[in-house]
Amino acid sequence: xRSRHLIVFALVLIGLPGLASKKKVISPETSAGNEEVDLVxxxxxxEEEATQKLGMDPGPDIAILDVRVIPKTDKPVQVAADDFIxxxxxxxxxxxxxxxxxxAGQGAIIVSNTADQKQSKDKKTTTSGGLGxxxxxGGSSSPGNxxxxxxxxxxxxxxxxxxKLLEALRAKQLPDKETGEPLEGLLYFRLSGKHKLxxxxxLYRGPAGKLDLEFEH
Numbered sequence: 001x002r003s004r005h006l007i008v009f010a011l012v013l014i015g016l017p018g019l020a021s022k023k024k025v026i027s028p029e030t031s032a033g034n035e036e037v038d039l040v041x042x043x044x045x046x047e048e049e050a051t052q053k054l055g056m057d058p059g060p061d062i063a064i065l066d067v068r069v070i071p072k073t074d075k076p077v078q079v080a081a082d083d084f085i086x087x088x089x090x091x092x093x094x095x096x097x098x099x100x101x102x103x104a105g106q107g108a109i110i111v112s113n114t115a116d117q118k119q120s121k122d123k124k125t126t127t128s129g130g131l132g133x134x135x136x137x138g139g140s141s142s143p144g145n146x147x148x149x150x151x152x153x154x155x156x157x158x159x160x161x162x163x164k165l166l167e168a169l170r171a172k173q174l175p176d177k178e179t180g181e182p183l184e185g186l187l188y189f190r191l192s193g194k195h196k197l198x199x200x201x202x203l204y205r206g207p208a209g210k211l212d213l214e215f216e217h
Contacts (some may be wrong), residue, residue, distance in 0.1 A: 083206030
């Protein structure tokens with residue numbers, strides 16, 4: 001009987017490292033890569049975090065993504081803000097970056113989720129494209145097929161035409177350029193509603209391929 005207990009105890013000890021290795025980690029920094037490029041992204045979700053990163057308050061509903069692009073071959077990589085998409089798994093919201101002028105220029109925009117207001121109606125109408133960095137999708141919430149989210153917009157009077165904020169956003173944004181050297185900068189996303197870090201992901205869809213960067217990994 002005693003030897004049987006010792007054997008069971010030994011098997012448990014052997015299995016512990018495997019169990020520990022399967023535990024997922026939630027971190028504001030994530031990375032992914034392929035044969036052409038490595039990407040490192042750090043997200044700042046709250047207004048306080050975004051303010052500390054930017055050096056001034058960008059306003060509510062702004063998520064900041066610090067992106068580092070590291071080419072791995074002798075061939076230069078074309079980098080553009082539109083290569084990146086911010087995905088919220090919990091509600092399917094899927095946004096491309098906004099430009100500094102869309103956040104702090106004369107035409108600054110606020111994005112709000114209006115899906116809950118329309119659920120009682122038999123028909124739901126959504127608009128695709130044409131509005132800043134907003135993207136629409138259908139089906140289940142996943143990197144390749146996000147859930148439909150209805151969005152409404154209005155002008156942010158408090159931040160519209162803020163020259164100091166506009167200057168700060170432009171100074172630190174990820175530049176659109178071809179590079180053979182590591183390149184780093186910030187991307188700015190409108191993100192409505194409440195989102196936990198574990199629900200967020202960054203999708204790269206650019207000249208160097210397709211990469212999914214999860215903050216729970």
